[in-house]
Amino acid sequence: MLLRSLLLLLCALPALAETAAPEAASGFSPRPAVSARNSMVSTANPYASKAALEILQRGGSAIDAAIAAQLVLGLTEPQSSGIGGGAFMLYYDGHQLTSFDGRETAPATADDKLFLQAQGQPMDFYQAVVGGRSVGVPGVPAMLKLAHQHGGHLPWASLFQPAIRLARQGFAISPRLYSLLANDRFLREDEAARRYFYQPDGQPKAMGSLLKNPEYAATLEQIARRGPRAFYEGDIASAIIAKVNQHPRNPGRMLPADLAAYQAIERKPLCGPYRSWQVCGMDAPSSGGVAVLQMLGMLQRFPLADMSPTASSTIHLFAEAGKLAFADRNRYLADPAFASVPSTALLATDYLQQRSLLIHPERSMGIASAGEPAGVKLSAYGRDSAVELPCTSHLNVVDRQGRVVSMTSSIEDQFGSRMLVKGFLLNNQLTDFSFAPVDHGLPVANRVEARKRPRSSMSPTMVFDSKGQFLLATGSPGGSQIIGYVAQTLIALLDWKLDPQQAVSLPHYGNRNGATELEAGQGLEVQASTLTALGHQVKMVEMTSGLSALVRTGNAYIGGADPRREGLVLGR
Template identity: 75%
Template sequence: MRFTALLLLLLPLCTLADTAAPEAASGFQTRPAVYSRHSMVSTANPYASQAARDTLRRGGSAIDAAIATQLVLGLTEPQSSGIGGGAFMLYFDGRKLTSFDGRETAPVTADSRLFLQADGKAMDFYRAVVGGRSVGVPGVVAMLKLAHQRGGKLPWASLFQPAIQLARTGFAISPRLHTLLGTERFLQQDPQARAYFYQADGSPLPVGSILKNPDYASTLEQLAQRGPAAFYQGEIGQAIVDAINRHQENPGHMRASDLAAYQAIERKPLCGPYRRWQVCGMDAPSSGGVAVLQMLGLLQRFPLSTMSPTGSNTIHLFAEANKLAFADRNRYLADPDFVAVPSQALVSRDYLQQRSRLITPDRSMGRATAGEPSGIRLSLYGRDSAPELPSTSHLNIVDRAGRVVSMTSSIEDQFGSRLMVKGFLLNNQLTDFSFRPDEDGTPVANRVEAGKRPRSSMSPTLVFNDRGQFVLATGSPGGSQIIGYVSQTLLGLLDWKLDPQQAVSLPHYGNRNGDTELEENRGLASSMAALRALGHTVQEVEMTSGLSAIVRTAHGYAGGADPRREGVVLGD
């Protein structure tokens, strides 16, 4: 079955609303929000959404559905995430909120010179990415198992069956996967990936081609039977180590003991107030929770609800807040097991009120400098230079018992390190570390160290009301732009009262402490002159988010999936 035909089959299941939602205030043409009474799933791929809903219908929990979903995403959206990568998950069981850290770790042989050339200069980015050097110990499998122990209802092995069956019978190549394969420069250097994704003449398989992955099915069968031990030890683990260390041009130095020692971590989420809501996200090593809370806190004193979501004055304020959040992010955020990360100080009300005074409605501040929250010396760390690219995936799931999962997973760049092992791709997450270990002799918090987890921008987010009741779940792929995407969606839902489909469809804008970026071809060009008059350097860029959002309503749930990608919302 062609991908488009499958999508047409699934869409009628999504359209449960009596009437279509109005267009977003931005004027961006969008599809209607999805409504359901009892449960809802939103993933980046139709096959994955179907697997999630089927799991819930079998009596599975939100965590069970998330596991089944991730295994399918690794097959049908291999450019973005998979068992060769890492993830962060927020989980609300109806009473308690927790989070799971499945971020990759650096091998014990890694040190601060990992991405430096012999002359001390940083390597070219893709020279560092392609090959074994950039691969961190994958964390998804261990994290999913830890989450299942906390909130799974169905047997572990049963959750692998949808992906195993799909891998053996085949799935239709989507337009997005086909397009990315066609523009990809490095993937064909790997013999397994070339044989799997491309035709004999080197062209990508056409849209709608049925792609089978028996190697992935075999890998999942072993994981279903033996659990994470089958991945981190034995045949699969050795294949991972060999692929990394034997790369001809850019080998890594991972040991079998690095895999065997990996542990996922249950962490306390980071929460803070925004107006009458409580917003919760991941704490370090993600920078997402801190930066999103900073964005909201910095903007709280402005009357956003009375402002246009896409007006030049709104874009100005949002960009200025973005700069301040990124200045702090690039100075302080890193793995908390290696660095004293001042998360609470960075999101404290007094600190954000002080920093917010740097934002003036009539003039851009230019480039922002990091602040000094109480008790923290600015000179403690140097500025980070880590790039972070946008090939990631996000899912939200609410089950019939009101349990909620918001999970973002990634292999980092599109197709990760371009190494394929046993039917799945390996990540390049170590390039999320700063390539420079210091700034003028001052160590960078996010420098490479053995066993360390690289900083991330992944921002799975849950919002609660003043009675502790679940209000909404959201998140996005998009590299470092995730912070802006999620913050803007929260404003759309909480301040501008958009429905979830309208909110995730808003034209994007933001600033990562440099140029102010406007999403191209989304009607924002008319604001460029006004922004430049305020002192902004403005450019139009592609901003391909993959947002989704689920909102609790008086009668159940409403959901939306980003029209920029292939996400689908399903509900019962």
């Protein structure tokens, strides 16, 4: 029965994007919180957590451990993230917080007609996804190097050894990976992927069998020796370009100059108050930081600490705040190098108070409209229609010196563009742009443009206490549902005083300015009739998050990993 359940929980078709779950679940396995005195790591895969802990035990920093973990995730969780994708990282060095943007960029040849058919209609989603058209210039290698320059302690090349060793020796195919391979409709079309993942009869290689990837090991060896230049120039870059541009059905138009020009960016984090705490996340081109802070700001006037986490009244308020945040997100959030993103105005206290007053405790507002914060014209941009699928990974690390990393990485859809090159999968992140560049005559802020970064919902988050000391880190995969998962977890930790494991295990609910979604099979069905009476359109859906949370408790740490996936918390 467990395997059958695994097989059903796949990333959804575009028509079902609102209810998509992040790949397959690994069942729901209750687990205790983990405590540690000196350092802690939580990743979405046991191999990655063990690699990160190995680096910490060798005296590595939080950034060193995060790099090693991400390189292993690209091997053992290939459907979710890797060096062929992008990432956002928050980094606290014990004194100061910064963030790194490793989001993909569109090729210089891309324009706002990239995903339009000859008649001007948007392409079918998977018609766009599978192949080279959807591939953005990967950002992970450059971002990891930029982060290492700021907070690495061990030599760059040494951080590659756990992943190289595992790629050559092989890792056991997990039930989750097996189920995804068995049910993916497109991955077998790529000859290299078919050879690597499947048997000659087209069935996935057996669950539990060792999967070796010498090509990935060789790729990592080059990047270990020469740094990111080995990825963005030379043989690896040539292989990427050939793969993208020579797809037989859906080729892209990527140039060597696109790869050579890529740069990761250090950005100022986006921070705002929530009661006595300071909550910090990513600014644009991620929408996660703005939307999470908006939700918290709008809910601040309600006595959440006195409310039950799963009461219909709590779900109602949370859903209404989500509607308002998503209405603004879909109007204003995009790459700040190409659009005027009013993050400060969207988080202004008076604006959030005004928006909060639209939340009525006893009735639903229906579909929310975008607001008009001070100095911003609502008519500047149209509404975004981007489909954002939830195949992503998140990790948290704290080291002995109190340095902290919270990083979310992604290749977008499961197995990305379904193209394997040099042992890793290429992303399909360009489909995070709005396929339609214009809405009712207004330009969409998140439309496709050359060298632009698509909007994201990735929400690595840190919280600091009233004295400015680090308190917690959290984040999740889940496409646009990430925003609700993270906001709910923050409320659980801060208002309801749950421990990290309890917080990430809560039944999920939320609203992305449509139906109010309740996690199926978690006891929330009893709230459906009350919510319907308040005016909500209720849907019971799979909400298979991949949360992790790490909290400082005095001079120690306590952590939790989502019981819906195969994540592992380790400490020492």
